[in-house]
Amino acid sequence: MSKELFEAVVGTPPPSTVDIAAIIRRRRRVRAARRLGLVMAPVAVSGVVTAAVLVAGGGGTGAPVHTGQPPLATSSAPAPELTAERLRAALAEAVAAVVPDARWLPDGQPPVLEPPPPARTHPSAIVACDAFGCTVAAPSAPPTTDVSFSGSADLERGGSTVLAMVGIHTSRSLLDCDDASFANSSCTVGSSPHGYAMATRAYRPSALPDGMTGPIPVVTRKVAIELPDGGVLQLAVNGPKDPTVPLDMVLTETELVAIADEVVHRLTG
């Protein structure tokens, strides 16, 4: 009897919106992005090509301090998921404004932003973690690792596709170039068009793919921009999938900077 009553409470379920295939695709993409992050570091460190300067007009470090803006992605911020949704919407608007001919794949939607695995997100606040989640002792404790949340998705433009990755980080080291002494990367600090502190990085492989000649192209660019609350927004692109297509043919450095700057401006404006 009681079970029938439970079924009566449930009633007739509406059509499911749980898309198992999409969930699998997204998880696969997250794994690929993580793998990419792990691979890029040793590649950059062991390279032999000298760095190239990236940001036109960069070089200054005296970025203005922004005050009076809504906080983002810190312990004092609104819920992280809310911030993630705002960031996602701002990214969609910024891409549409700066490169209107670009399109998110596969469905026109920007990447879904997710927190990293719990055990690595707020270790100081977690009492115990297992595959099912974590027991949190102090939910409001500030994160002690670098990424608040991040996501990635393919961005297509002119017939070529790059992998775009966006995230909010807590490490301000992204805003300086102290980590950029390795040979295959270049790093420049400066200010974004709207006056936020900014650093840009470019990475090149140590060698060209077999059969290719000419200068070694940039394969990854990253733009990090300071958020008013002390966090850092980082937008990165990697690719294109076709190694014969230069990254700049799909998205130039100026466009990437403009998109990241527009995202921050929309988030804080």
Add this chain to the structure above:
Amino acid sequence: MRRADEQEFHEYVSARLDRWRRSAYLMCQDWHTADDIVSVAVGRLYEHWPRARQADNIDAYAQRILTRAWLNEARRPWRRERPHEAPLEHGTVDVPEVVDRESLADLLRSLAPRQRAVIVLRFYLDYSIEETAAILGISQGTVKSQSARGLAALRLNADAFGA
């Protein structure tokens, strides 16, 4: 994950999706939220699928992920529900008589999220006290005390129907 494993995962989830959605709905009483919770749980299960496959009871493993997803969701500030009264830790007080779906829905809404999960696990999904305690990561005594109110209400319901 290999393609064959993904296929197996897809088939496993597809076969249980309806049951998971129903139990999630009973816990949150909103279909959009229920689907969100199930989506989160499916993603998490995918991440841990190699381990889940080796679990003694894979369904309990999956249910544990789903229930934790609900409890985490209920903990969000904008989702934080205000139960009609303070959660009961011991005994039963003012148990409403559950004779129809509205009063059962009211009963569920009046409970704190974890109590609600206990009721759903025990009386809808038929998990034992031991299994419920393992799924929720709480003691069997807590399961017993937290299910007391629901059990009393459901007994009243059974009496009302002459069961």
